Amino acid sequence: MRADQSRATRLTLRTIALLYLGLLVAVPVGMVFYNAFSDGLAAAWASVTTPEAQHAFWLTIVMVAIAVPLNTIFGITAALSLVRGRWRGKTIVSALIDVPFAVSPVVVGLALILVYGRQGWFGGWLTEHGIQVIFSVPGMVIATIFVSLPFVVREVVPVLREIGTEQEQAALTLGASPAQVFWRITLPAIRWGVAYGVILTTARALGEYGAVAVVSGKIVGETQTLTLHVEEQFQQFDLTGAYAASVVLALIAVFVILSMNLLDRRKEKS
């Protein structure tokens, strides 16, 4: 009797979980795909290949191409110094790296305006040198860097802890210089952690909306990324356009998840 009972419980719980996920995630996401193609494939294609959409797409790529490498270099450097080094202020810096996780995207935007805007702390100096940061691409890049900054550090720190320093010391005694130790021993040993961090950084950088919205000024064809483009099309009642661009972003998201799962299996193996 008990076996029957536990089987019934299990089925009930499974049904509830699947229903919840279906109603909250799966069906709504499916609807986006459905809506994007409800006027036919041609209409969807046309709406993601307008000059504005294309520009938004390329601008998004630019954001990612700048933010991800910078945050990756930062992430590896910071992780190495946090795990291997003994320096004053280490614990504080370690805690502060998580700050971007705790800050609303809108507050990020505001914070950047207050520093890099015309009236901001560095505004005078920047204007003097003819550099416009806010309501322009540089500001959007900084906003993207801000929100996606902690991922690589957080992924690499535990891996570095786990591998320890013996392999690096062995390489040193075998005659390797510190640079050779880094490229031949440390980096290969942490590569899956770095890759995971890079994927998360990329996903966040691609999808950021709030922070970028605040500092972009939303100038169509100039400072509009793909996420801003989605919002713009929606507000202009171009629903096919909004949904089609969403599909592009959703496909990237699916790709990200697939890569994460692949890496998970890789990590388990090694």
Added chain:
Amino acid sequence: MASAPASDVALPRARRWGLVSARPAIAGALATAYLSLVVLIPIAAVLAESMTDGWAGFWKAISAPQAIAAVKFTVIVSAIVVAINVVTGTLIAWVLVRDDFPGKRTVNALIDLPFALPTIVAGLTLLALYGPKGPAPVDIGFTKVGVAAALLFVTLPFVVRSVQPVLMELDREMEEAAQSLGAGGFRVFRSIILPTLLPAIASGAGLGFARALGEFGSVVLISGNIPFKTEVASVFLFGQIESNNTRGAAAVSVVLLVLSFVLLLAVSWVGTRAERHAR
């Protein structure tokens, strides 16, 4: 030592690396500088801006009726969402770990979707089904329920992903021991499993709460941003920034920042405490 002459110059630097090493300290300084330029100085600027007119100005900004309404609504709706997450998240984690059914891996991957999907798309997604033009027999557009749904969507992974690994490592023998002592299914869950999961649930809930407090992208399309009704704090801030009231926006931002920091501190406190207990 054939390689000695060429490396003589690099010697003093190389020496320190193998020892306690100045290099990580230099790397640390560089990383701190980067962190400061992008994150710390801007956050400091928000604090400074909120205090431009002193405490009185700060107090006036955060006690404006519209600000109070927005913050209050945000905190309440986030709390409700987190409460729902605690139940559904634990349940989903349990099903993913202990149950087995075809398509489980896909369902498991689905949990990460709200994280990988841009927030603006998340909002649009819910509108597509539950919005005014959606096929569902409800309309959550411009309602508080809509805001809650958006927050449920984006905070879905937190509790699940925090509970899942703990549940996987959970000692099955402990449960079997309890069963052999005559405890029924629910009793085993309540007195054996739940206490072990509690730190993980709490930390997932805390992270989700912090995320919900600041959420913007997924809410902005659904809420309609009706002041005193569906306007959340971040949307209120956005409006203030657009109308150039940076001072007032900074003050309310500080309130949000303090709330999030307290939550994250609590999460790390729970984490270290749980670690100590596990030993």
Added chain:
Amino acid sequence: MAIEVRNVSKAFGDFQALDDVSVVVPDGSLTALLGPSGGGKSTLLRVIAGLESADAGEVFFDGTSVSGVAPQHRDVGFVFQHYAAFKHMTVRDNVAFGLKIRKKPKAEIAERVEELLRLVHLDGFASRYPAQLSGGQRQRMALARALAVEPKVLLLDEPFGALDAKVRKELRDWLRRLHDEVPVTTVFVTHDQEEALEVAEQIVVINEGRIEQAGSPEELYEDPATPFVMGFVGPVAKLGEVYVRPHDIDLELEPVDGGYEAQIEHVARVGFEARVEAHLADGAPVSVLVTRHQAAEQELEPGQIIWLRPHRVHEFAVA
């Protein structure tokens, strides 16, 4: 290459790992650093390798100070307790690592790696990854890797500590033979006195950051400088104020001059010997080794009163 450690001290925070240590390791010798864990022997090895810097004192290789020289320029081969295998490289690439760093020609590297793998009995394993090897195989790979660069000194930190008893014994004999084949100055750290006595030509006993004694295995066993060394390198009995090896005690059934009265508690016959556990008049326990023959002849049994007279005692200056 001869190594000389002169007046080296090293502290980690409040913990004094090495306290004014001086040691000489002759060229071509096989030396063991022996002592209890936490006694400072691994730290000394790491200071010699340049992996730790000494707070005070200096290390000389063939009379030249290497104190300012980074580990990668010291020409030492170091073998770590937990192998420090490069997990992302094959056995072949692990062994070739030092040679590639030195930019040797490819053909030469291939030849040398093959030769070394034969030497450590790992030919046929070249394409495997460390995860696919047993503990003993990994340790031999680590040795081959260290030997590949033809170091002037080979340093091994508890090389067999993580292996099970049988493999340990095999590798011990093998290391002994390897040293005859490749007579490079070798220093290894161990906390196992049996290992040190069997393998090493010279033993340096280290305890609480200080050198207790350095000498050949025979010297240490027969002529220990301190009670600690005597107790650490072999069994010891204490008769009144004197220390004595259990087999250096005469067991008599009648009172004798300079004998200590004792009562037998237990007689254990182990192979050729019999170990007699007894206690002295003041209650202090003592154990004596006699031949099985003697035990039978004297009809030793529990409760019996015996007299113990040391025929070879060790007296130490007050420590």
